[in-house]
Amino acid sequence: MNAIELIKNRWAMSLVACIYAAVLWGGFQWIYRHEIELQRLAQAETPNLLRTMRMYRALSSAPVQRTNLDTFVTLGDLLERVKRWDEAAVAWHRILDVIPEQRWPRQRLA
Numbered sequence: 213m214n215a216i217e218l219i220k221n222r223w224a225m226s227l228v229a230c231i232y233a234a235v236l237w238g239g240f241q242w243i244y245r246h247e248i249e250l251q252r253l254a255q256a257e258t259p260n261l262l263r264t265m266r267m268y269r270a271l272s273s274a275p276v277q278r279t280n281l282d283t284f285v286t287l288g289d290l291l292e293r294v295k296r297w298d299e300a301a302v303a304w305h306r307i308l309d310v311i312p313e314q315r316w317p318r319q320r321l322a
Contacts, residue, residue, distance in 0.1 A: 246270050247283055254286050261294045268299050276306045
């Protein structure tokens with residue numbers, strides 16, 4: 213079967229499209245897995261301490277920028293909810309390093 217006949221077969225094109233979509237979806241899940249897990253923990257009524265600390269360790273090496281500031285705000289809130297005050301203070305200090313002109317991170321540290 214040559215390439216032209218393969219393209220003409222609709223099932224072959226459907227299969228290629230499904231594989232391509234699966235690769236895109238899997239790539240998205242792999243790249244944003246920390247963000248997805250962090251949002252699940254934040255939505256939980258009582259977040260799991262072990263998973264929260266795993267997220268803290270995973271995100272502690274990531275640079276804080278204005279584009280991912282919401283992630284670190286969520287992490288700081290979550291660490292406060294599980295009563296890990298030292299780690300929460302580190303998260304809020306990292307946020308304050310990015311946006312020193314804002315008052316609300318200072319109020320969270322007070």
